[in-house]
Amino acid sequence: MLELSQIRENPEKIIKxxxxxxxxxxxxxxxxxxxDERRRTLQKESDSCLAEQxxxxxxxxxxxKAGKKAEAEQEKEKNAAxxxxxxxxxxxxxxxxxxxxxxxVKLPNLPHEKVPAGKSAADNEIVFxxxxxxxxxxxxxxxxxxEKYGLIDFETGVKLTGAGFPLYKGKGARLQRALINFFLxxxxxxxFLEVQPPILVNEDSGFGTGQLPDKEGxxxxxxxxxxxxxxxxxxxxxxxxxxxxxxxxxxxxxLTAYTPCFRREAGSYGKDVRGLNRLHQFDKxxxxxxxxxxxxxxxxxxxKDYVCGLLQQLQLPYRVLRxxxxxxxxxxxxxxxxxxxxxxxxxWLEVSSVSNFETFQSNRLKLRFKNAExxxxxxxxxxxxxxxxxxxxxxxxxNNQTAEGIALPEVLHRYTGFKMID
RNA sequence: GGAGAGAUGGCAGAGUGGUUGAUUGCAGCGGUCUUGAAAACCGCCUUGGGUAACACCAACGGGGGUUCGAAUCCCUCUCUCUCCGCCA
Numbered sequence: 001m002l003e004l005s006q007i008r009e010n011p012e013k014i015i016k017x018x019x020x021x022x023x024x025x026x027x028x029x030x031x032x033x034x035x036d037e038r039r040r041t042l043q044k045e046s047d048s049c050l051a052e053q054x055x056x057x058x059x060x061x062x063x064x065k066a067g068k069k070a071e072a073e074q075e076k077e078k079n080a081a082x083x084x085x086x087x088x089x090x091x092x093x094x095x096x097x098x099x100x101x102x103x104x105v106k107l108p109n110l111p112h113e114k115v116p117a118g119k120s121a122a123d124n125e126i127v128f129x130x131x132x133x134x135x136x137x138x139x140x141x142x143x144x145x146x147e148k149y150g151l152i153d154f155e156t157g158v159k160l161t162g163a164g165f166p167l168y169k170g171k172g173a174r175l176q177r178a179l180i181n182f183f184l185x186x187x188x189x190x191x192f193l194e195v196q197p198p199i200l201v202n203e204d205s206g207f208g209t210g211q212l213p214d215k216e217g218x219x220x221x222x223x224x225x226x227x228x229x230x231x232x233x234x235x236x237x238x239x240x241x242x243x244x245x246x247x248x249x250x251x252x253x254x255l256t257a258y259t260p261c262f263r264r265e266a267g268s269y270g271k272d273v274r275g276l277n278r279l280h281q282f283d284k285x286x287x288x289x290x291x292x293x294x295x296x297x298x299x300x301x302x303x304k305d306y307v308c309g310l311l312q313q314l315q316l317p318y319r320v321l322r323x324x325x326x327x328x329x330x331x332x333x334x335x336x337x338x339x340x341x342x343x344x345x346x347x348w349l350e351v352s353s354v355s356n357f358e359t360f361q362s363n364r365l366k367l368r369f370k371n372a373e374x375x376x377x378x379x380x381x382x383x384x385x386x387x388x389x390x391x392x393x394x395x396x397x398x399n400n401q402t403a404e405g406i407a408l409p410e411v412l413h414r415y416t417g418f419k420m421i422d
Numbered sequence: 423g424g425a426g427a428g429a430u431g432g433c434a435g436a437g438u439g440g441u442u443g444a445u446u447g448c449a450g451c452g453g454u455c456u457u458g459a460a461a462a463c464c465g466c467c468u469u470g471g472g473u474a475a476c477a478c479c480a481a482c483g484g485g486g487g488u489u490c491g492a493a494u495c496c497c498u499c500u501c502u503c504u505c506c507g508c509c510a
Contacts, residue, residue: 043471047479054479057491061440064490076490083490245432374451 001363002107003378007032017110020117020325028106035100042096046089053082105213109360111325112297112334118324124337128308129319134399139344142394143275145401146172149421154275164265164273164280171421175396175408176283178415179389180258183285186310187256187386192287195257197236200227205239208365210331210357220262229262233286234383238361241290246369246379252299253290256386258283276390277349284388288381290367293358296380297334300356303384304336307352310387315409316395317341319348333358336384340391344398349391354384397421 007014011029018025056079063072116125146152151172157165168176188194206212206228211219220229230236237257246253261284265273272278287306291299304320311318323335332355339348359378362368368376400407405422413419 040472043479047472050480051478053490058441060490064440072490079490 001104001360002110003359003363004032004036004104007104007107008036014107014110018108020111020115021108021328022119022326023108025107028103032100032103032107035096035103039093039096039100042089042093046086046093049082049086049089053079053086056082108330109333109357111328111332112356112358114322115328115334116322116324117326119326120324121327123324124321124327125324127320127322127336130317130341133317133341134343136343136346139398139401141275141344142342142397145397145406146275149406151175151397151421152276162280164278166276166279166281171416171418172393174416174418175393175412175421176389178412178417179387179392180283180285182412182415183310183386184256184258186313187285187287190254190306192254192256195237195240195255197233197240197257197259199230199236199259199262200225201230201235201239202227204242205235208239208242209235209361210329210364211235215330217266218264220264230259231263232261232385233257233259233284234288237286237288238381238383239365241362241367241379241381242365244365244367245376246290246367248292248369248371251290251292251369251379252295253288255288256285257288258285260284261388276394277345279390282388282390285386286383287386288383290362291380291382292369293377293380296356296358296382300334300336300354300382303382303386304338304354307338307354307384307386311338311340311351313409313411314392314396316392316399318351329353329355331355331357331360333360340395342391342395342398344401345394349395351387351391351395352385355382357381357383 002014007029011033014029015025056075060072060075060079063069063075116123118124140148143154146154149172150170151168153167153169157163157167160167184194200222203212203226206216206219211228211231216228219231221227222229228235236259237255240255241253260281262281263279265278265280287303289299289303308318308320318338318340321337321339323332323337328335335353335355337350338352338354339350341347342349358380361381362378365381367379367381369379371377396408397406400409405420407420408416408418
């Protein structure tokens with residue numbers, strides 16, 4: 001959620017920047033300014049009405065004490081009328097506040113000035129790419145390899161739940177566990193505090209990170225208790241800081257968490273969702289940082305580089321994209337996507353998304369810190385996948401297949417307990 | 423799931439209808455004293471709206487109600503604790 005003060009001060013800037021995200025903000029900004037104006041007028045009227053009632057009440061108190069009952073009765077009548085007026089004002093006020101809030105929530109985050117304009121994924125800026133791609137010669141796609149080596153049983157997953165809920169088996173299951181441990185160990189070594197959050201969250205948490213309102217279609221919902229299954233650990237982990245006031249030297253806060261993630265992905269089909277390419281349930285290790293506004297972009301680079309480091313250790317060919325305005329998420333100010341190359345499918349698969357949300361989430365979360373002058377200031381929030389497992393597994397399988405089996409990168413050996421899937 | 427108790431400022435803890443936005447203690451901040459520190463003493467110390475700044479308004483878990491007036495009374499929801507039941 002953008003800050004109201006920001007909109008008041010420079011509505012033109014908001015409209016201009018949101019155009020980069022292909023969002024037409026004109027109307028919304030105008031109604032926000034109108035509602036804000038009305039809200040303040042009503043607030044003043046209501047305040048002075050209440051002030052008058054307070055005065056009268058105090059007078060009645062004094063009169064009662066002095067035993068002047070008749071006069072007190074007179075004052076009471078006055079207050080009855082005022083009370084009706086202020087009831088009406090209150091109604092108008094809360095109505096206006098709601099309208100204002102509803103409009104405010106519609107506006108996506110402003111893109112950072114470095115974010116390129118663009119309509120779709122085709123316009124993303126490639127900031128890094130490996131020079132040589134592995135050949136597809138004689139390579140089998142990962143779903144065939146999964147079957148061949150008995151790593152994943154998609155059919156039984158369908159029986160148990162439905163499409164997109166794979167059953168990992170044997171070395172396949174062990175590889176999952178190995179990757180999770182590897183990623184968590186790396187994050188911990190780099191100063192992230194490991195946490196294990198709930199994977200069901202309430203509505204307030206969904207609002208805090210920007211999934212709600214409007215994007216409930218993406219999440220599984222447990223109606224009985226009004227809980228949402230998390231689409232990413234970002235939701236519970238960032239919401240740890242909802243309604244929190246930090247001290248300046250509490251910054252940065254660095255957290256990491258492994259969680260399963262659940263996404264409905266309504267409407268997906270075809271080869272995009274074949275095998276591990278897109279699932280309804282998958283595993284991911286996430287890193288989250290709460291940062292001082294002055295440092296957040298430095299930190300974004302740092303986080304991106306950290307994830308690149310993981311991919312290097314896994315010896316996967318990868319590239320880094322800076323997303324264009326049209327491809328960025330609602331809440332993000334700048335996002336890097338990291339993609340690994342999947343040699344049999346001959347396509348890039350997104351395995352991480354690293355974003356700076358600036359104050360967009362913290363404004364919703366009321367996540368602030370007291371700065372050096374003792375003033376309260378919204379913190380910046382950032383997060384990134386480090387990493388999402390399924391497509392990493394897909395790329396590992398496809399790129400490392402040999403006649404003898406699938407050779408795993410060395411960093412994983414101590415986690416898997418085997419070097420080769422055969 | 424059943425019965426009972428509770429929810430107040432960073433924490434602890436008063437307050438049961440009328441200058442209580444809230445006694446007090448601790449913590450924190452500033453000062454006096456001191457070579458420095460401690461102790462002692464003095465002062466400051468909730469948040470949001472609003473204002474150029476004041477004024478003013480709101481908030482004692484959330485929502486609603488009674489009343490001229492509610493932290494204080496009533497209803498309701500949520501959460502916490504104790505006991506019972508069930509259980510990985």
